[in-house]
Amino acid sequence: MTVSESSSDVAVEAVTKEHRTVRGLTGLVTQADEREQMTIEEPYTGDPIGAIPLCDAADVDLAVERAREAQQAWAERAPAERAEVLTRFRKLVLDRREKLMDIVQLETGKARRTAFEEIQVVAMTAGYYSHRAEQFLASEKRKGAIPGATETRVHHHPVGVAGLITPWNFPFELALSDALPALLAGNAVVINPAEQTSHVALYGKRLLEEAGLPADLFQVVTGHGPTIGEPLIKAVDYVGFTGSTATGRIVAEQAGKHLKKASLELGGKNPAIVFEDADFDRAIPGLINGAYSNTGQLCISIERIYVHESRYEEFVDRFVAATEDVELGATYDFGPDVGSLVSKEQLEKVVAHVADAKSRGATVHTGGEARPDVGPYFYEPTVLTDVELDMDLCCEETFGPVVAIYPFSDTEEAIAKANDTDYGLNGSVWTEDAEFGREVAQQIRAGTVNVNDAYGPTYASIDAPMGGMKDSGIGRRHGREGILKYTEAQTVAVQKGQGMAPPDGVPFWLYAKLTTGALRLMDKIPGLR
Template sequence: MDRQFNISGGHRAAGGDWYAVENPAFLTPIAEAPLTAPQALDDAVASASAALGSWAKDPMGRRNALKGCAALLASNLEDLAVLLSREQGKPLPAAKREILSAKSYLEYFADKTVHQEVILRDTNRTVVALSSPVGVVGLIVPWNFPLVLLMMKLAPALWAGNTVVVKPAPTTPLTTLAVASLFAACLPPGVLNTVTGGADVGASLVSHEGVAKISFTGSTPTGKKIMESAAQTLKRLTLELGGNDAAVVLQDADLETSAPLLFERAFMNAGQVCCAVKRLFVHRSLYEPLVEKMVAIAKHWRVGPGLNEGVQMGPLNNRQQFEHVKGLLDDAVAGGGRIVAGGDTPPDWPGHFIRPAIVVDITDSRRLVREEQFGPALPILPFDDEDEAIARANASEFGLGGSVWSRDIERATALVSRLEAVNLFVNQHATPPEPAIPFGGMKSSGFGYEFGDWGLDEFVVRKVLHSPVGGMA
């Protein structure tokens, strides 16, 4: 069986124990990835630390390196997309889009310039802001968008002069390792290092004294553990955690255009999107018509292995997530809910497939409404009053995103601003990340930002320099 190796200090890390990475559509092994031993993790952090000084002092070299990395993604698009589809499960066109998005992020930061910020200037002194890299940064990436979420962290981290140790999810390490191997041709040794394995490897990275910051995307329970561990070494943190986004459809919404968009934003990537539509609140006057439209779309949604022609949705990535979503659907039915489309497993393949499930007659107290499903199951709930809809949408521990759908843009804009979430939308939801636009969460959805100037600040230490005018102070 093929093996993918970690990169440490610009070279393949020595192998130790290995584990098989599985195709979630067929439950067959694809390749083997390393189980990083404690000494190998120490070596990766030491390599990143040794490379930091020269890398931080060479902004032009960093830009050229990011351009070179982007070109490598483009020239290896087909092979990387096939590998990503096989290990993650997503359809091949979606895998290609993910890699092209990752490429565009590298290109954006390769061209990014900032001007020195003058805080104060008078006849006696000048006060300016300086930015220095944080140091060695640990990047911990989940399995739903392995390349996009990696580049959302890697591109700004490297642009700012940091060196990194990347920990991909154990179920989707292969594309990350392949990319790291390619990037070794453009990046100085030690700038990008990888470690792979289970939760124990991630925990060791978080607690490592040589790591100055952790940028993590993943579940809220894991984020809490990271925060607790990072406190021991006062690490800086960016935590992009779970979500339970609400979409509120007002009585004047255009269902012909809204229904297909709502369906796509609920079930894209098999619902495995932190800011997907996960609770759909619909004005009672439109409730039945919208349910009918969503059911019609669900019944024709093509589900299958990601490399099959015409597939619109692949399997869930792993058995644990499959069982979680099935459990939420069982709980919904036990509480009187009805699954009016999907929720079953296609008989043609052995993998972690669930057809897009539309659930009605469900109350806000059921697990499918309260918890983050992170899978292809959508509860649709009626409301009678806008204030009621906003209150029910806000009755969640999460605060990642939310949307309002209406023909009256001004009215919808005013209403959506009342949602307790960071990423707000009108007549759209969970648009693809853009590097110029900040993305973050509140409440149990985490803190800190990725992308935009706010996100760049997450990867730098801000310093304040006081200089006298004309000599000594």
């Protein structure tokens, strides 16, 4: 792996100026003037870049109270008026992309090209929902109980206050892309961002308010999840969580205890299947990106690659060579392909997974080492083979720049191996036969499956739902599903004539006989169904 020279100082100076005023600019709500502070460090260097207040349950209650007060007036606005705020916000995101990328990189250590992806997806999401607000939220006429006599409509009301617990790996995208449809549906939003990446959420709040969002409608409460997570879940009306499956189980338990609706987008151990007719000139770079983008810290990244045995050795050789060309770097420009892991804890997890695999007989073809010469939490993009089921690397989510490659002999074996996991978030199929690829994709138990790409087509298709099966989550983001989950469906029916009861003077036995005949008739006349 090649290394770029660091040029972080200028970017740090520019962004820390923002940090010194970010609390005042965004109106972070706390109950007390002074709160214990948590120091935030720059992953590229390990140097402190500032601090955030560690809020408590009282701060959460205050933030939710203010959000709830603001939500009532916001819900009374027409969807088209609310959409105008998202349209202006979209423009601001694109106009301020350099500042946003600086903050994202400063807090996460990711490569700038991956930071830009966050800007891109948030802008796409804002545009998608702002243009479809009225369509998605409009009242719908449904078939009534008695044709011609019952008029039935479904209305979509906001849930109230949505609480979002958001992760550090894509802190701007996963905070704002989930918040935007919630806001557009007429809700208020209270976010508890990951501690390491709180400032970009606060900057997102600033941009929303600059776009015209009422000041108290979008709240950010910073601090430790174990301290403020359950108070937030208890206080809000809907819970959205993105993060690890282990933490997702805790969130789900607490949401269940407090009877709160919830959506959970959790971890993945995502497979790719490379068939013998695959175009390696396309598959190799596609899977390099799929495995190492954001230093592998991506819930939908590829960690397992299954290659047809007839081309297995060729694939391994070419994939290893391509991995060795991946450029590491701690710079605030578009040069490096891969940046840093986010923290010491994340580095330790990756190191432990690879060390365990090596000690049990796995082969490391390239990488497999930390790179403190580049930065304190850098780790080389790594390729392994001979990974067995008893190794942590085989079945647990690594969430780092590490991929294992396995051979398979036939389609049934490939599908079985791809599905041999508790996770079911994303999958990838590579073949020149698109119809065959679609058939295989439908047999993979994952919420999204891409043919001839790693994850981009499904995730960027914002009109289609995205989420996990099995231990990878509950609920969906994107599409109609991604906004209607933030609403309460209400059915209102007007009965114009005789209802679902026998008319006066008609014995119930006769009513039951006539109704049974009518129900049987409905099966024969499609228009009555």
